[in-house]
Amino acid sequence: MNKAITKICCIGAGYVGGPTMAVIAQKCPHIKVTVVDLNQARIDAWNDPNTENIPVYEPGLAEVVAEARGRNLFFSTQVDEAIADAEMIFISVNTPTKTYGTGKGMAADLKYIELCARQIARVSKTDKIVVEKSTLPVRTAEAVKSILQNTGNNVQFQILSNPEFLAEGTAVEDLHAPDRILIGGDTTEEGQIAIQALVDVYANWVPKERILTTNLWSSELSKLTANAFLAQRVSSINALSELCEHTGADISEVSRSIGTDSRIGPKFLNASVGFGGSCFQKDILNLVYIARSYGLTQVADYWEQVIIMNDHQKRRFATKIVKTLYNTISGKKIAFLGWAFKKDTNDTRESAAIYVADDLLNEQATIAVYDPKVAEDQILGDLNYLETRKAEKNAELVDVYEDAYACCKGAHAIAVMTEWDEFKTYDWQRIYDNMIKPAFLFDGRNVVNKKALTEIGFKVYSIGK
Ligand SMILES: NC(=O)c1ccc[n+]([C@@H]2O[C@H](COP(=O)([O-])OP(=O)(O)OC[C@H]3O[C@@H](n4cnc5c(N)ncnc54)[C@H](O)[C@@H]3O)[C@@H](O)[C@H]2O)c1
Numbered sequence: 001m002n003k004a005i006t007k008i009c010c011i012g013a014g015y016v017g018g019p020t021m022a023v024i025a026q027k028c029p030h031i032k033v034t035v036v037d038l039n040q041a042r043i044d045a046w047n048d049p050n051t052e053n054i055p056v057y058e059p060g061l062a063e064v065v066a067e068a069r070g071r072n073l074f075f076s077t078q079v080d081e082a083i084a085d086a087e088m089i090f091i092s093v094n095t096p097t098k099t100y101g102t103g104k105g106m107a108a109d110l111k112y113i114e115l116c117a118r119q120i121a122r123v124s125k126t127d128k129i130v131v132e133k134s135t136l137p138v139r140t141a142e143a144v145k146s147i148l149q150n151t152g153n154n155v156q157f158q159i160l161s162n163p164e165f166l167a168e169g170t171a172v173e174d175l176h177a178p179d180r181i182l183i184g185g186d187t188t189e190e191g192q193i194a195i196q197a198l199v200d201v202y203a204n205w206v207p208k209e210r211i212l213t214t215n216l217w218s219s220e221l222s223k224l225t226a227n228a229f230l231a232q233r234v235s236s237i238n239a240l241s242e243l244c245e246h247t248g249a250d251i252s253e254v255s256r257s258i259g260t261d262s263r264i265g266p267k268f269l270n271a272s273v274g275f276g277g278s279c280f281q282k283d284i285l286n287l288v289y290i291a292r293s294y295g296l297t298q299v300a301d302y303w304e305q306v307i308i309m310n311d312h313q314k315r316r317f318a319t320k321i322v323k324t325l326y327n328t329i330s331g332k333k334i335a336f337l338g339w340a341f342k343k344d345t346n347d348t349r350e351s352a353a354i355y356v357a358d359d360l361l362n363e364q365a366t367i368a369v370y371d372p373k374v375a376e377d378q379i380l381g382d383l384n385y386l387e388t389r390k391a392e393k394n395a396e397l398v399d400v401y402e403d404a405y406a407c408c409k410g411a412h413a414i415a416v417m418t419e420w421d422e423f424k425t426y427d428w429q430r431i432y433d434n435m436i437k438p439a440f441l442f443d444g445r446n447v448v449n450k451k452a453l454t455e456i457g458f459k460v461y462s463i464g465k
């Protein structure tokens, strides 16, 4: 018979582990949820008495943490103890693109996953359900199972795949009311019992018809597929934005026109300077790598084009700035409004801003950055990570401001890199008055009022218009 879960451990207190477990704890007060991480600073931040200081900025998250923390939600670095104590263990560690060896630049680096599996095997003295929450290549569960079964203490393990579909910036909303929960497991009787145990956890707040169950491989592959489809929509609309710029069509009008077709749907059709975030590029590269490894060249090439198009979109935005500013930006101040990869998050991973800034720095521009949620060390760290130039040079050429007006003062051009709502409410006349003329504005998100700004005197470039 199925025993209800009362103790959950989650390995990895990042953008997924933290919010996901906070919501499980909030919705299931009868379950003790312990989130563990090796990173002491991160755990300390999750335990900060002032919940505004938790390490992940997400609207509504501080309130959820305040409600559950100390009641049935705990953050700790005592990984072994939490694993040993739990009946169900979520693995929510990072799975970045490999930066070395076979599959470098394409495949997912699974070393953190393997370390978790070995640790779970080593410390477990009672039967466990192990849940893959991280995004993983199809058939990873096979390797996890093999490690658990061959290095464990003869306890029984069931592996489930339960990928996360939350988007940053709307994580709490997405977790409270998910489109679906996906749970993959073994088709054996034990596998079905494990699936049911996890279904019962989610059923505390998610309607049953939204909880889908599949076999392990379908679940693992569905996560990569969902991200590939979403990113493909962005690359498709971005590809057409370039055509719009040459034909007099307006990409916003095209998006609206096609999005009203119920078969296409209106979401994810905003042309932009290019998609960023920790997931899309990594997961598509992974998909491409998997297809290649099975010899499926056409399948791999098809999906790779989504990334090629995205790289093109970022580069052409930078090129547009250089060309418009009379083919030289050497010594000119370009003000970046926004650095995060999308609004309402402090996450900058793979943000288009990083790559556009890097291109402009190669042209010897100086860059001023204002982002309401991203701090200077993060911005410089992102540029230093590219290793295009020395850290001292980046520090010399990039200034980070805590005020948008100061950031734009004396600039030759503004580049809107993130669609933060506050950008729409600025006193644009004041900004214009303090800029070098002609004052250029490159809207990488189509968020500012082009007509109003043009009337002020700005020379505005919008994507796809
Ligand atoms: N960020 C998102 O919006 C999102 C959404 C859905 C799925 N995912 C997937 O979820 C996974 C996690 O992503 P993330 O953004 O939360 O990553 P993250 O880097 O924010 O967090 C991962 C955490 O795991 C910790 N960690 C790594 N190895 C560990 C170990 N052996 N023991 C204890 N802690 C360990 C790290 O210290 C880090 O704090 C990835 O596979 C990602 O693709 C991410």
Ligand SMILES: O=c1ccn([C@@H]2O[C@H](COP(=O)(O)OP(=O)(O)O[C@H]3O[C@H](CO)[C@@H](O)[C@H](O)[C@H]3O)[C@@H](O)[C@H]2O)c(=O)[nH]1
Residues within 6 Å of the ligand: 135, 164, 165, 166, 167, 168, 169, 227, 230, 234, 267, 268, 269, 270, 271, 272, 273, 274, 275, 276, 277, 278, 279, 280, 341, 342
């Ligand atoms: O019409 C659009 C929609 C999105 N974007 C950009 O695409 C990127 C990704 O946006 P979004 O998908 O909203 O955020 P993520 O947090 O990266 O979420 C994606 O990646 C997660 C990690 O796998 C998944 O869980 C989510 O379902 C999936 O939406 C961002 O740079 C957006 O600005 C556009 O340019 N135009």
